[in-house]
Amino acid sequence: MIKIISCHSIFNENAVILSKKFGWSLENEFNPQAGDIYLVFGGHEMSHQLLEIQLRKNASFGYIIMNSEQIESQFFKHKYYIELMKRNIVFDFNTLSAEYLKKTHSIKVLSYFFFEFMKYQTEEEDKREYDIAFIGSKNEDRIKFLDNLKAEFPELNFYVDLEWSHKSSESLTKILHQSKVVLNIGNYKSDRTLETHRINKALACGCDVISMYSDDDDANQFYKNYCHVTGDFKNTIRQYFNHALDKKKPYEDLVKELSQKFNPHMHFVVNNLQEKLKSIHNTDEAGSEAVSEQTATDRDLPANQEEEIQVGEQVS
Secondary structure, three states: OEEEEEOOHHHHHHHHHHHHHHOOEEOOEEOOOOOOEEEEEOHHHHHHHHHHHHHHOOOOOEEEEEEOOOOOOHHHHOHHHHHHHHHOEEEEOOHHHHHHHHHHHOOOEEEEOOOOOOOOOOOOOOOOOEEEEEEOOOOHHHHHHHHHHHHHOOOOOEEEEOOOOOOOHHHHHHHHOOEEEEEEOOOOOOOOOOOHHHHHHHHHOOOEEEEEOOOOHHHHHHHOOOOEEEOOHHHHHHHHHOOOOOOOOOHHHHHHHHHHHHHHHHHHHHHHHHHHHHHHHHOOOOOOOOOOOOOOOOOOOOOOOOOOEEOOOOOO
C-alpha cells in the first residue's frame, strides 16, 4: 500500500492534502508491513528511527523521502539523514538541493513536489490587524533585518515570531488571517532556495508576500507571478502600502500550475515503485535488496528501538 506520514507538525497539512488528492492512506501510527511504500514528510527529524525500523524489517518496505531541507541545513551534514536518502527514493521541492545531493552524495532525486495548503477565506479580508508578519527560525541576520524595517516603517504594525510559537497549522493560520503582508526572508547566506513552504502557506491564507531573491533563477521568475520578489524590501514595502504595485495571480492559479508541472510525474514514479516492490516480493528477492536505486553505505545502525514511531508531532 501507498501511505503518507508526517514526522513534524509543520508538514501535517501538506500530508493531509496529498492524501486526499491521490487517495493514499494518511498514517497516524507507523507500523509498516511488507510491500508498503511511505511518502515521508519531515524525515530529517526522525532519520535514525526510520532507518532502524527499515533495517529491522529487512528492507521489506520502502520510503519516499520528501526532502524539505536546504543545502546549508545542518541535516545535510547529518549521517543518518544522508543514509536514509541513499537507501530510498528522494523527491525534492527545488533543483538546487537536488543537484547538490547528486553531485555530493550520488543521491538521485527522481521527482519533484510542492507544498500545497488548504485555501482559507475570511469574511473580513479588509480588517487584518497586522500590516507585516514574519514567522520563522531565529538568526542574527533576520533579527537585524527586521529591526531595521521596523525603524524604517514605525507607522506599520509588525508581527514577528522567531520562537516557533505557531507549531500547529491552526495557530499559524489564525495569525496569517490577521496579516496583510508576509515577508519571506531566507535563513541562509549561500545556496538559498526560495522558501516556498512559507510563501505557499501565506498565499493560501490570502496574504500578499514580499520575498527576497533566492539563488534559483527559475524559481524567482516563476514566483514573480504570485508574489513580489525583490532585492529592495524597503522600496517594495513603501510601494505596496502606497498601492503602487500590481496585483499578483491568486493562490488557486499557483496550485493549478504547480499541479500540472509536478503531480503527473510524481504519481508515475510512485506507481512504478509500487510495481517494482511487488515484483521483488513475488520473486522472493526482498532481503538484502534495497527498494530504491540509491547506493547504500554506513550500515552500522543499532537495532534497539522497538517502540512504534508516533508521527505528526513536534520532534525537536
